[in-house]
Amino acid sequence: MKKTRNYSFKTSKRLPEERMTQVNGIKIPSMPGSCYHAIICALAESKDQFVMWSRIIARTEKYMVMYGGYEVWENFKSKSKVKPYSQRIKDNAHTLTRRRKDCYGYRLHERGMGIYFFKDGAMLLVNGEFKKTKDSYNVKFPNGRKLQVRHRGTTMTSKEYRRFLDSGFITSSGEILNHQAIKDFRAKVSTAKEAPPVLTTPERVKITVTLDENYNQDTARRLEVIGLIVTDSRDNEIDGTLDANKVDEIMSDHDVLGIDILATLVS
Numbered sequence: 001m002k003k004t005r006n007y008s009f010k011t012s013k014r015l016p017e018e019r020m021t022q023v024n025g026i027k028i029p030s031m032p033g034s035c036y037h038a039i040i041c042a043l044a045e046s047k048d049q050f051v052m053w054s055r056i057i058a059r060t061e062k063y064m065v066m067y068g069g070y071e072v073w074e075n076f077k078s079k080s081k082v083k084p085y086s087q088r089i090k091d092n093a094h095t096l097t098r099r100r101k102d103c104y105g106y107r108l109h110e111r112g113m114g115i116y117f118f119k120d121g122a123m124l125l126v127n128g129e130f131k132k133t134k135d136s137y138n139v140k141f142p143n144g145r146k147l148q149v150r151h152r153g154t155t156m157t158s159k160e161y162r163r164f165l166d167s168g169f170i171t172s173s174g175e176i177l178n179h180q181a182i183k184d185f186r187a188k189v190s191t192a193k194e195a196p197p198v199l200t201t202p203e204r205v206k207i208t209v210t211l212d213e214n215y216n217q218d219t220a221r222r223l224e225v226i227g228l229i230v231t232d233s234r235d236n237e238i239d240g241t242l243d244a245n246k247v248d249e250i251m252s253d254h255d256v257l258g259i260d261i262l263a264t265l266v267s
Contacts, residue, residue: 014029014107015029015030015031021037021041021067023041023044023045024044024045024046024047025047026040026044026047026113026124026126027111028040028041028044029107029108029111030107032067032068033064033067033068033069033072034064034068035060035064035076035088035089035092036092036095036096036104037063037067038059038060038061038062038063038064038067038068039056039060039089039092039093039096040096040108040124041059041060041063042055042056042059042060042062042063043056043093043115043122043123043124044124044126045059046123046124047124047125047126048123048124048125048126049123050118050121050122050123050158050235051121051122051123051235052120052121052213052235052236053086053090053120053121053122053213054213054214055121055235056089056093056121056122057086057089060089061073061077064076076088093115093117093122094117096108096115097114097115097116097117097148097150099137099147100136100137105147108124109130109137109139109147110130111130112126112127112128112129112130112139113125113126113128113139114128114139114141114147114148115148116148116161116174117148117150117155118155118156118157118158118161119155119156119157120157120158120159120212120213120236120257121158121213121235121236125139125141125145126141127141127142128140128141128142129141143172144172145172145173146173147173148173148174149171149173149174149175149176150174151174151176154176154182156174157210157257159210159237159258161174163185164182164185167181169181169182169185170182189258203243203244203264203265204241204242204243204244204264204265205241205242205243205244205247205261205262205263205264205265206239206240206241206261206262206263206264206265207228207239207240207241207242207247207250207259207260207261207262208237208238208239208259208260208262209223209228209237209238209239209240209250209256209258209259210236210237210256210257210258210259210260211236211237211238211255211256211257212236212254212255212256212257213236214255215236215255219253219255220238222253222255223238223250223253223256226242226246226249226250226253227242227243227246228240228241228242228246228250229241229242236257241265244264247259247261
């Protein structure tokens with residue numbers, strides 16, 4: 001029997017809706033057991049919310065095993081002479097953002113969904129309205145966003161997206177309005193990373209630390225040894241307090257992407 005094509009090509013046969021699996025109220029327009037199907041399931045668990053890569057990868061494994069079996073996952077994971085499996089999951093998620101003619105994202109777009117792709121994770125937007133024009137199409141979501149506009153070589157972290165949006169550098173869909181401002185901001189961050197300012201005051205500061213997706217419990221232990229007192233955490237961000245003259249040590253940790261100093265605490 002001829003297999004229903006998983007994705008790609010606007011004219012290809014669709015997976016019948018009655019054969020679609022459902023996660024968190026979202027019907028998944030992809031063949032169960034495939035990596036693409038598992039990625040969409042992983043994001044649908046937290047629809048309309050950012051999910052960091054480590055969590056997406058773990059959930060992708062869960063859904064590939066659930067719908068394809070352990071052997072399918074092991075064959076995918078252990079495939080030789082290709083990129084590591086974690087990078088292939090990221091690449092496949094990126095493929096699902098493609099739009100226009102013969103694109104892999106079209107199956108999502110025509111059902112009012114779309115993936116936003118970031119350096120540190122991704123999110124699945126749902127409940128959008130598919131709008132077709134003569135030569136193209138778009139999806140308009142309830143919060144005003146449309147399909148993500150991505151510029152080659154300028155992939156943002158989720159934190160950059162929020163910051164650039166608040167600063168008016170981009171639209172909510174990621175279209176860049178001020179290239180120079182983004183370039184200047186990143187140059188400033190890069191310089192700070194290479195030569196962090198040394199703060200000598202004994203005051204304590206309230207900070208938010210943004211971590212690389214590969215952080216683990218050893219990262220937390222290292223930061224606590226330096227003197228970070230954690231007050232809250234979410235995905236790859238940690239809130240806490242620290243002696244001001246220890247900020248440069250925290251910034252130098254290889255798992256730390258950046259630090260925001262929120263306030264100086266009076267002793």
